[in-house]
Structures are given as C-alpha cells and as structure tokens.
Amino acid sequence: MSSSSNPTSSAYKKAVEKLGLKPNIARALELPDRELTVEVPFRKDNGELESVIGFRVQHNNTRGPFKGGIRYHQHVDIDEVRSLATLMTWKTSLLDIPYGGGKGGIGVDPTKFSKTELERMSRRFFRAIDPVIGVNVDIPAPDVNTNAQVMSWFMDEYSQIHGYSPAIVTGKPLELGGSEGREAATGKGTAVITRETSEKWGIDLKNCKVVIQGFGNVGSYAAKFLHEYGCKIIAVSDVSGGLFDPDGLDIPSLFDHNYQNRTIDGFDQGKKITNEELLALECDFLIPAALGSAINDSNVDSLKCKVIVEAANGPVTGDAANKLWERKIAIIPDILTNAGGVTVSYFEWVQNLQQFKWTEDEVNKKLEEKMVNAFDEVYTIKKEKSVPMRIASFMVAIDRVHSAYHLREG
Ligand code: GLU
Numbered sequence: 001m002s003s004s005s006n007p008t009s010s011a012y013k014k015a016v017e018k019l020g021l022k023p024n025i026a027r028a029l030e031l032p033d034r035e036l037t038v039e040v041p042f043r044k045d046n047g048e049l050e051s052v053i054g055f056r057v058q059h060n061n062t063r064g065p066f067k068g069g070i071r072y073h074q075h076v077d078i079d080e081v082r083s084l085a086t087l088m089t090w091k092t093s094l095l096d097i098p099y100g101g102g103k104g105g106i107g108v109d110p111t112k113f114s115k116t117e118l119e120r121m122s123r124r125f126f127r128a129i130d131p132v133i134g135v136n137v138d139i140p141a142p143d144v145n146t147n148a149q150v151m152s153w154f155m156d157e158y159s160q161i162h163g164y165s166p167a168i169v170t171g172k173p174l175e176l177g178g179s180e181g182r183e184a185a186t187g188k189g190t191a192v193i194t195r196e197t198s199e200k201w202g203i204d205l206k207n208c209k210v211v212i213q214g215f216g217n218v219g220s221y222a223a224k225f226l227h228e229y230g231c232k233i234i235a236v237s238d239v240s241g242g243l244f245d246p247d248g249l250d251i252p253s254l255f256d257h258n259y260q261n262r263t264i265d266g267f268d269q270g271k272k273i274t275n276e277e278l279l280a281l282e283c284d285f286l287i288p289a290a291l292g293s294a295i296n297d298s299n300v301d302s303l304k305c306k307v308i309v310e311a312a313n314g315p316v317t318g319d320a321a322n323k324l325w326e327r328k329i330a331i332i333p334d335i336l337t338n339a340g341g342v343t344v345s346y347f348e349w350v351q352n353l354q355q356f357k358w359t360e361d362e363v364n365k366k367l368e369e370k371m372v373n374a375f376d377e378v379y380t381i382k383k384e385k386s387v388p389m390r391i392a393s394f395m396v397a398i399d400r401v402h403s404a405y406h407l408r409e410g
Contacts, residue, residue, distance in 0.1 A: 066102030069143025187221020189340020214290030243270030
C-alpha cells in the first residue's frame with residue numbers, strides 16, 4: 001500500500017504535524033515493536049500436507065498489552081497486518097482502554113477448507129505464535145472470517161500448554177468465558193456513533209436514509225440497531241450483491257435470513273443492485289462495513305451520501321478521503337466507529353481476570369458510555385482545531401500514547 005492510499009499513514013502524518021511531535025518521536029510511535037512471520041503446516045482431510053503463512057504484528061504496548069484480531073483472508077500479507085496493528089494502537093488509545101495494538105492473520109481463503117482442516121490450521125498457528133503472546137502480553141480476538149469457534153480452538157490450544165487461560169483471547173463463546181454483548185458490540189458501537197453524528201450534523205435519525213456495504217457481523221448488527229433507532233435502511237450488500245428498497249428494507253426479517261443462511265442472497269424483498277450502484281445511492285449515511293479500500297479513486301466521485309461512517313477497518317483510501325473533504329462529505333473514522341468490538345473485548349478480559357460475569361445490560365451501558373465519551377472528545381478537537389473527524393481522532397489517540405510514552409521513556 002502506498003502512503004497516499006494508506007488512510008492510516010496519511011492521517012498519522014497530518015495528526016503528528018498538528019500535535020507538533022518531533023520527527024524522532026513520530027517515528028518511534030509509528031514503527032511496530034515486533035513482527036512475527038510463521039509457517040503454518042497442517043494436514044488436509046485427504047492426508048496431504050498444506051502450508052500457509054501466518055503473521056502477528058505487535059505495534060505498540062506503551063499503554064497496555066498488545067490487542068487485536070486475527071483475520072483469515074487470501075489478501076492478508078505483512079503490510080496489511082502491520083497497518084491494521086497500527087490502527088489498533090490508536091483505536092484502544094482513543095477509547096482510553098488499557099491496551100496497545102496488534103494484529104494477526106493467515107493468508108488463506110478459508111472457504112477452500114473444511115471445518116476440521118480450519119481447526120488444525122488454527123491450532124497450529126496459535127502454537128506457532130505462542131512464544132510472543134500471553135494474558136498480560138498480547139491478547140488476540142476475532143476479525144474478518146474468524147469467530148467464536150476459532151477463538152475456542154485458540155483458547156484450548158493455549159490452555160493445553162499453559163493451563164486454563166480464558167483471558168488469552170476475547171470474542172469467545174459465552175460457554176467458555178465470552179462476554180454478553182460481545183457478538184453485537186461492533187455493530188452496536190457503529191449505531192451509537194451514527195446516532196451521535198446525526199445529532200451534530202443536524203440529520204433527523206428517524207427516517208434518515210442509510211446504506212450499508214457488507215452484512216457480516218458488523219454490518220448486520222449495525223443495521224439491526226439503526227433500524228431500532230428508526231432509521232430507514234434502504235440498501236445493503238454482501239459478496240452475493242446488493243438489495244435496494246427506497247422505502248426501507250425489512251431489517252428484522254433480513255437479519256434472521258442472514259443469520260440462518262450466512263448470506264442475504266435469496267431474501268425476497270428489494271431490487272437486486274451491484275456494489276457500484278449501492279455506493280452511488282443518495283443517502284444520509286453510507287456505512288462501509290466490508291473490507292479495506294472499498295471507497296477509492298475509482299468510485300469516490302460517484303458517492304451521493306452526506307456522511308460516511310467507517311465500520312470496516314480502512315474502507316476509505318487516503319486519496320479518496322481528501323476528495324471527500326473537498327466535497328464536504330464527512331468521514332467518521334474507523335478507529336472511532338468500529339471500536340465497540342475491542343471495547344467489549346476489554347470488558348470480556350476484565351471479567352475473565354476477575355472470574356466474574358456481568359449482565360448484558362451492564363456491558364451495553366458501559367459500552368454506550370465509552371463510545372459517547374470518545375465521540376465527544378473527538379468532536380471537541382475537531383471544532384477547536386478545525387480538522388476533519390479522522391485527523392481529530394488520530395490527534396486524541398496519538399497524544400494519549402505519546403504522554404504515556406514520554407512518562408515511561410523519561
Ligand atoms: N478485530 C476487531 C477490531 O478490528 C476487534 C479486536 C479485538 O477485540 O481485540 O477492532
């Protein structure tokens with residue numbers, strides 16, 4: 001990824017400039033602490049040996065243990081994992097939770113393997129990164145194409161070596177020490193941030209038009225909660241394509257359909273549209289909740305939304321973000337919007353360490369409070385310094401890491 005197309009590095013540069021950080025400090029905070037690449041050999045169901053490459057990048061642990069998910073995707077490489085690990089440092093800092101940032105991944109298309117093959121691959125990967133992780137060192141979690149089942153295998157593998165250790169990963173099933181509210185947390189946080197944005201941007205939440213790209217864990221729960229707030233979700237999409245209804249889709253039924261079938265395909269409401277058509281729809285909020293760089297040079301000019309709420313990690317490239325700023329289309333950045341997931345991961349870890357369980361209401365109340373506080377903090381800086389929300393978010397996050405770094409380094 002070039003630095004102009006990488007949203008993290010261009011926002012980082014602008015934010016450190018605004019904060020007036022010295023170049024040597026800016027460099028120290030930008031460089032990852034450690035990068036591990038591992039070979040992951042595993043046996044396929046037919047007895048053949050398969051080898052894939054896995055990564056764990058630990059970006060910064062000044063404010064607490066490294067924290068971040070592990071994704072399985074054919075596009076995963078060291079550059080992507082590094083950039084996502086860096087985002088996690090700013091995300092945990094922005095939400096003021098006591099973690100640093102890390103990320104992991106395996107460059108593999110998981111749809112090509114059976115469940116038993118994925119289990120053997122997952123266990124082997126976790127064993128390979130065992131020397132660098134730990135309950136107070138580095139705590140992985142789910143990300144693209146990994147879920148509570150994969151976390152169970154990770155937790156079991158680690159516990160076989162080190163003894164029962166639920167706090168080694170978050171995003172676990174409830175039966176194994178997972179937290180109430182974790183599965184819905186990223187989507188819920190996205191909905192809360194959209195609600196706060198609507199207030200500041202003078203958009204009436206009731207009946208405002210929302211378009212969501214991606215209907216996985218994040219997109220589907222964001223749709224569910226925004227629908228409950230009274231928003232009209234006029235279009236959604238997944239890898240099978242998009243669905244559009246100008247009067248608003250029946251989200252509760254679509255949510256159930258997707259939960260059962262793992263796709264929106266086959267749902268009997270809405271006109272079928274392409275991904276490009278979906279991005280070009282006129283709406284109040286466009287929520288990209290799929291993969292990185294979804295909004296880029298090739299499609300940015302077609303956008304007709306008022307605000308982009310970045311539910312995925314890095315869905316708007318740096319160049320596209322500059323064009324949107326000129327057109328006065330606001331971007332509410334990923335490190336704020338999708339921070340609900342890692343926030344409830346933190347709550348899960350705290351419950352595991354205390355061997356105690358909170359109710360769903362307690363979790364949701366604390367999540368809501370964290371998200372609203374972070375939003376207000378960013379909005380205040382945006383107004384004070386006349387900068388976009390993305391730069392304001394990075395300024396708050398970098399400043400907090402920098403203060404801790406300064407105290408520790410002397
Ligand atoms: N993968 C999620 C993210 O990008 C969650 C990470 C976590 O819970 O540690 O924020």
